[in-house]
Amino acid sequence: MPDAADSLTVLSWGGAYEHAQRRALFTPFTEAHDVPVAVDNYNGGLTELRQAVAENDVPWDVLDMTRSEAMAACEEGLLEPLPPELAAPAPDGTPASQDFFPGALGRCFISHSIFATVVAYRRDAFPGERPTRIADLFDQQRFPGPRALQRTPAANLEWALLSYRVPREELYRLLSTRRGLDLAFARLQSIDNIHWWEAGETPVRLLEEGQVVMASGYNGRFFAAMVERDLPIEILWDGQLQEHETWAIPRGASNPEAAQTFIRFATTSERQVELARHIPYGPARRSAAMQVTTHRDSGLDMRLHIPTHPINAQGAVTKDETWYARTQERIEALFRETLFREALTTQK
Amino acid sequence: MDSPSTDSVLTRHPLAVLRFLGLVLLGSGVGGVAALAAVGFVNAVVWLNDLLLISPRGQMMAADTTLVILATLLVPTLGGLLVGQLHRGLPGGRPHTPADAIAAVQTRRGRLPAKAGALSALSGLVSLGAGASVGQYGPLVHLGATLGSLITRLLRLGRSEDNITIACGVAAAIAAAFNAPLAGIVFAHEVVLRHYALRAFAPVAAAAIVGYVLATQLLAQGTLFHITEPGVPQPWEFALFLALGGLGALVAGGYMHAILAMGQLARRLPLPTSLHPALAGALLGLTALWVPDILGMGQETLRFATLPGAYSGGELLMVLLLKLAATALCLGLGFAGGVFSPALVIGTLFGALAGTLVAELGGGQETFIFYAVCGMVAVTAPVLGAPLTTLLIVFELTGSYALTTAALASVTLANPLAAQLFGRSLFDIQLARRGLDLSAGRSRAVLQETRLTELISHDAVTLAPATPLKAAISRLSQAGHGEAYRVDGRGRYQGCVTLASLESFREGSEATTLADCPETPRPVLDPHASLWEAMQQLQKVTGEAIAVVDDERRFLGVAYESSIARAFLYHSDALRREEHGAG
Numbered sequence: 055m056p057d058a059a060d061s062l063t064v065l066s067w068g069g070a071y072e073h074a075q076r077r078a079l080f081t082p083f084t085e086a087h088d089v090p091v092a093v094d095n096y097n098g099g100l101t102e103l104r105q106a107v108a109e110n111d112v113p114w115d116v117l118d119m120t121r122s123e124a125m126a127a128c129e130e131g132l133l134e135p136l137p138p139e140l141a142a143p144a145p146d147g148t149p150a151s152q153d154f155f156p157g158a159l160g161r162c163f164i165s166h167s168i169f170a171t172v173v174a175y176r177r178d179a180f181p182g183e184r185p186t187r188i189a190d191l192f193d194q195q196r197f198p199g200p201r202a203l204q205r206t207p208a209a210n211l212e213w214a215l216l217s218y219r220v221p222r223e224e225l226y227r228l229l230s231t232r233r234g235l236d237l238a239f240a241r242l243q244s245i246d247n248i249h250w251w252e253a254g255e256t257p258v259r260l261l262e263e264g265q266v267v268m269a270s271g272y273n274g275r276f277f278a279a280m281v282e283r284d285l286p287i288e289i290l291w292d293g294q295l296q297e298h299e300t301w302a303i304p305r306g307a308s309n310p311e312a313a314q315t316f317i318r319f320a321t322t323s324e325r326q327v328e329l330a331r332h333i334p335y336g337p338a339r340r341s342a343a344m345q346v347t348t349h350r351d352s353g354l355d356m357r358l359h360i361p362t363h364p365i366n367a368q369g370a371v372t373k374d375e376t377w378y379a380r381t382q383e384r385i386e387a388l389f390r391e392t393l394f395r396e397a398l399t400t401q402k
Numbered sequence: 403m404d405s406p407s408t409d410s411v412l413t414r415h416p417l418a419v420l421r422f423l424g425l426v427l428l429g430s431g432v433g434g435v436a437a438l439a440a441v442g443f444v445n446a447v448v449w450l451n452d453l454l455l456i457s458p459r460g461q462m463m464a465a466d467t468t469l470v471i472l473a474t475l476l477v478p479t480l481g482g483l484l485v486g487q488l489h490r491g492l493p494g495g496r497p498h499t500p501a502d503a504i505a506a507v508q509t510r511r512g513r514l515p516a517k518a519g520a521l522s523a524l525s526g527l528v529s530l531g532a533g534a535s536v537g538q539y540g541p542l543v544h545l546g547a548t549l550g551s552l553i554t555r556l557l558r559l560g561r562s563e564d565n566i567t568i569a570c571g572v573a574a575a576i577a578a579a580f581n582a583p584l585a586g587i588v589f590a591h592e593v594v595l596r597h598y599a600l601r602a603f604a605p606v607a608a609a610a611i612v613g614y615v616l617a618t619q620l621l622a623q624g625t626l627f628h629i630t631e632p633g634v635p636q637p638w639e640f641a642l643f644l645a646l647g648g649l650g651a652l653v654a655g656g657y658m659h660a661i662l663a664m665g666q667l668a669r670r671l672p673l674p675t676s677l678h679p680a681l682a683g684a685l686l687g688l689t690a691l692w693v694p695d696i697l698g699m700g701q702e703t704l705r706f707a708t709l710p711g712a713y714s715g716g717e718l719l720m721v722l723l724l725k726l727a728a729t730a731l732c733l734g735l736g737f738a739g740g741v742f743s744p745a746l747v748i749g750t751l752f753g754a755l756a757g758t759l760v761a762e763l764g765g766g767q768e769t770f771i772f773y774a775v776c777g778m779v780a781v782t783a784p785v786l787g788a789p790l791t792t793l794l795i796v797f798e799l800t801g802s803y804a805l806t807t808a809a810l811a812s813v814t815l816a817n818p819l820a821a822q823l824f825g826r827s828l829f830d831i832q833l834a835r836r837g838l839d840l841s842a843g844r845s846r847a848v849l850q851e852t853r854l855t856e857l858i859s860h861d862a863v864t865l866a867p868a869t870p871l872k873a874a875i876s877r878l879s880q881a882g883h884g885e886a887y888r889v890d891g892r893g894r895y896q897g898c899v900t901l902a903s904l905e906s907f908r909e910g911s912e913a914t915t916l917a918d919c920p921e922t923p924r925p926v927l928d929p930h931a932s933l934w935e936a937m938q939q940l941q942k943v944t945g946e947a948i949a950v951v952d953d954e955r956r957f958l959g960v961a962y963e964s965s966i967a968r969a970f971l972y973h974s975d976a977l978r979r980e981e982h983g984a985g
Binding site for chain 1: 462694706
């Protein structure tokens with residue numbers, strides 16, 4: 055058992071997501087293991103981690119990372135490898151390797167949730183017809199009004215190519231060509247009036263304030279806004295980009311034993327089911343996915359709101375995280391250069 | 403011959419049913435093996451392309467631009483070098499293709515050589531892996547056919563079974579690689595067997611189903627061609643699809659002749675044959691630095707061509723011409739590979755070009771995909787000589803009935819036109835150039851491929867020209883023959899004389915030896931002549947036999963009219979049983 059005086063610092067994403075984690079994971083962990091949990095916020099990216107590891111001054115014990123970033127960080131040696139037996143078996147004894155979805159158990163990470171980047175729109179913005187396909191994001195004739203998009207290539211490039219009716223199976227093959235990237239950028243540039251967002255809460259606020267009529271964002275945040283704040287928005291599930299969210303331990307973390315204990319605790323089926331009662335992210339293990347029930351606060355059936363539900367998943371794109379892990383920096387540089395005219399040299 | 407005896411029908415029936423079921427079981431076994439090989443092949447090509455930085459994905463994943471440029475230049479060149487070395491182990495120095503499988507089945511020869519098949523598959527894998535602009539379905543089809551033939555031989559079954567299992571291997575390979583079982587079945591019948599006997603259909607269908615099921619389980623990469631909800635074309639556009647078919651036939655002709663011409667040109671290159679593919683690889687890599695779209699099978703190029711606006715009209719034309727040239731270069735200079743995938747790309751680019759023109763003249767962009775698919779079909783179907791297969795591929799891969807009917811309009815004109823102008827398919831043109839004419843059907847192909855050698859009889863009266871007339875007549879009478887062959891001291895054939903002419907000659911002149919007798923005009927046959935040629939000669943002859951004489955007019959024996967006729971009946975009957983028998 056780690057020293058009670060030790061606290062665990064978790065780097066996570068803030069907002070409704072952090073709130074859910076606090077109720078389903080952090081507080082119960084402190085109760086069970088007597089280790090207080092402090093939370094730090096970020097918006098993704100490896101820059102800070104890289105710097106911290108280089109300076110040998112890593113302020114976090116556990117990282118909540120997207121799988122593509124975890125893969126890239128693992129390859130760069132920024133993460134501690136995890137022992138293969140770290141994840142607990144399912145309640146019925148099924149070993150973790152069979153219970154987790156394929157690709158969920160990495161060398162340096164364990165996936166805990168499957169979330170989606172989706173488009174949401176204001177219900178009152180389009181009185182006639184409603185958007186039903188991801189191509190409608192780019193159709194400002196039928197669905198006029200400003201849009202909010204994340205200031206990253208991910209999701210935007212995929213959606214842009216989907217709007218040309220590229221089948222989702224071929225997205226990353228085509229995005230690997232200059233021609234494919236040019237087509238995607240051309241589609242993005244054809245949108246009038248884009249608000250580019252970086253923090254996960256921004257698109258919700260922009261929709262709420264009516265500054266935009268359609269925005270991309272994380273499905274959990276939109277759900278929270280719909281259910282808790284009764285915002286008149288609707289999620290367009292077509293084209294949802296599914297991604298794994300993982301736990302990882304940075305290299306040089308000051309309290310790796312406590313970090314491992316936390317990860318084992320947070321990835322049990324029981325905690326996974328509990329987390330899905332606070333925020334609609336699909337659990338990354340089968341035994342938990344089977345047990346998703348109702349929302350803690352509103353009593354809504356959460357199964358209809360998680361990205362992996364069959365109805366929602368019809369037009370889902372699985373993010374090719376191996377592709378992103380290897381190309382992220384270059385694609386991002388190109389993205390900024392093309393859309394924001396930022397010189398390539400200023401990018402890290 | 404079958405006698406309509408109730409008895410024999412009753413006793414034969416259960417056995418025939420069992421044999422038929424055995425054949426179906428054999429078909430599914432062959433299908434399983436061929437499909438596994440096909441799936442392994444397809445996955446290996448993808449893996450090699452990613453590893454060797456040939457596929458766009460592989461190139462994108464490699465951060466280093468210099469490395470990508472080096473790979474583009476070196477990988478096809480070194481691949482070509484390796485292919486050249488592999489082909490030295492092949493008879494004729496060329497890889498075997500579906501044309502060889504077709505020839506084996508059409509002539510009922512069967513027995514595809516295992517070593518040549520394995521080496522051809524390997525060199526196909528190297529060619530495709532190294533990014534040569536060739537297709538993968540040709541090697542897959544030949545590999546499937548070879549495995550089918552091999553299994554029949556291992557089980558010591560007959561030629562008839564051999565032909566059917568070759569077709570089974572082909573069907574399973576197509577079914578597995580395309581995820582298209584119907585297309586696999588129809589391809590095996592339409593292109594390889596060229597008949598639709600129930601006896602062959604059932605095992606072929608079983609093979610295709612097994613291939614399809616295995617592929618859906620094992621092939622991670624999805625199907626070739628997803629189309630999401632195409633629109634509905636205007637009625638007048640069907641006229642354009644028809645016209646597109648006509649023009650596509652011309653593109654197909656250009657494509658086929660470019661490949662053949664490059665093959666001819668290669669013979670005049672002042673370079674050892676084993677280095678030809680390396681030269682092609684170097685030229686391909688160099689061009690690909692400028693236009694990367696021509697490298698490899700071109701799946702990305704194919705997809706982009708179906709998206710309106712992905713290429714401008716000028717780009718479409720340029721990539722089309724370069725892809726055509728690159729494919730002709732690679733195949734003509736000896737890379738191993740098929741003609742189908744490049745034809746798909748070229749056809750789609752051609753259709754997209756037509757679609758772009760129509761859009762510029764005021765037509766709708768909504769139906770762009772129809773033009774792309776019609777162009778694809780119009781070029782591919784004539785090259786393969788397989789309109790039904792191509793239609794089914796479109797149907798099974800897109801699941802769109804609207805697209806299939808548009809494609810139907812296209813092949814309606816494309817195939818007959820190309821057949822009239824160029825030939826039934828590239829395979830048929832290649833085989834015709836090797837001396838096997840399939841245009842008159844399988845019965846003629848079988849006769850053309852059957853050699854006279856085994857029919858040569860030595861039971862004939864040969865007489866020296868100096869033989870006295872009287873002695874000659876008595877020799878003939880004693881032997882019970884009506885014809886004698888004059889053969890001189892050096893074994894040279896000096897013409898044929900009949901007993902009747904000798905008799906009439908003895909009455910009316912004072913000639914004393916055979917040499918003085920005028921010869922009865924008779925054609926002679928070369929020992930290497932085919933049964934077909936013998937049948938042709940037979941039409942000019944009334945008599946017992948035709949002399950068989952070699953190049954130096956040495957007498958080798960005779961071929962009796964009755965044995966030629968018997969051989970003809972035997973082969974016709976075997977063919978009839980194979981194509982029309984039910985079990």
